[in-house]
Amino acid sequence: MVVALSATAIVVLALLWEISMPWIDRRLEARRLRRELRRAGHPDAAYDPGRERRAEQRARELLKSCVNEEEWAMYRDLGFLRVWGGQSDPEGPSDLRGVDYAYLVYPHKPIVAYLPQTGRLLNEYCVEFPDETRPYGSPRLPDSDDVLAKWMALQGDERRIISEANLHLPGRQIDPRQIQRDLWRLGRWERERLARALRAGADAPQLAEPADG
Amino acid sequence: MRPGFGEQLIAEGDVEVAEEEQALIDEFRRQLDLGMWAAVPTTRSDGRREAEMIRGFDEIPHDTSRVIFFPRAAGGAA
Numbered sequence: 001m002v003v004a005l006s007a008t009a010i011v012v013l014a015l016l017w018e019i020s021m022p023w024i025d026r027r028l029e030a031r032r033l034r035r036e037l038r039r040a041g042h043p044d045a046a047y048d049p050g051r052e053r054r055a056e057q058r059a060r061e062l063l064k065s066c067v068n069e070e071e072w073a074m075y076r077d078l079g080f081l082r083v084w085g086g087q088s089d090p091e092g093p094s095d096l097r098g099v100d101y102a103y104l105v106y107p108h109k110p111i112v113a114y115l116p117q118t119g120r121l122l123n124e125y126c127v128e129f130p131d132e133t134r135p136y137g138s139p140r141l142p143d144s145d146d147v148l149a150k151w152m153a154l155q156g157d158e159r160r161i162i163s164e165a166n167l168h169l170p171g172r173q174i175d176p177r178q179i180q181r182d183l184w185r186l187g188r189w190e191r192e193r194l195a196r197a198l199r200a201g202a203d204a205p206q207l208a209e210p211a212d213g
Numbered sequence: 214m215r216p217g218f219g220e221q222l223i224a225e226g227d228v229e230v231a232e233e234e235q236a237l238i239d240e241f242r243r244q245l246d247l248g249m250w251a252a253v254p255t256t257r258s259d260g261r262r263e264a265e266m267i268r269g270f271d272e273i274p275h276d277t278s279r280v281i282f283f284p285r286a287a288g289g290a291a
Binding site: 055058059061062065066068110126127128129130131140141142145148151152153155156157160161164165166 | 214219220250254263264284285289
């Protein structure tokens with residue numbers, strides 16, 4: 001009995017050893033690389049737990065400095081951006097002749113194309129910006145940088161980023177109910193924003209009247 | 214933009230100074246060779262902000278103050 005249990009334990013240990021060896025190898029290799037970088041005085045070498053938080057903070061500032069004020073407020077308040085599509089040429093070859101369409105841009109999620117007039121979802125475009133310089137740093141851009149990269153690519157060369165993306169029907173990665181909820185939130189957010197702007201516009205002349213009079 | 218780090222200054226200089234312009238051109242090419250995309254935030258005459266993708270140093274608008282490099286897009290989560 002004892003012999004059988006011992007033999008089983010030895011087999012289990014041997015299997016665990018086989019399974020964990022590649023992982024241990026990778027950890028040791030990464031550690032060795034970090035030590036070499038630290039010795040060479042490379043700034044990326046030391047692990048810094050606050051690095052990604054600071055990176056996201058910088059990314060938000062960069063995004064704010066690039067997009068329109070309305071888009072920044074949308075991202076800040078709702079967590080996504082709407083970017084209008086530019087390929088709905090009335091004379092164009094696509095199905096969208098003259099029909100306005102837009103994209104919802106989420107951090108680290110597919111770009112979702114939809115028709116704002118009806119709320120109909122068109123496609124999901126799965127796209128990412130992979131780090132070519134691994135193993136250093138995180139393989140992902142900070143959230144706001146990911147949004148900015150998508151925004152710039154859609155603004156600057158919509159066809160190119162759409163052609164690079166993997167095209168899927170809606171619902172592949174993002175629940176269509178969540179998107180419909182986000183579209184509803186966006187509509188309400190825009191109405192409230194418009195109402196605030198109208199109120200501010202109505203208040204401004206009243207405040208100015210005494211000075212004029 | 215760099216994964217895990219966010220925005221980092223890669224190079225800066227004055228294009229009116231020949232040496233600095235050459236350094237900027239070299240860095241621009243190096244970034245594209247690394248597989249990065251380059252974009253320039255722009256502002257239309259009506260104040261609307263947009264972006265232009267840049268493929269060559271000579272495409273950079275003269276009035277721009279920065280070029281943003283970010284990793285090339287690839288299809289994800291197939």
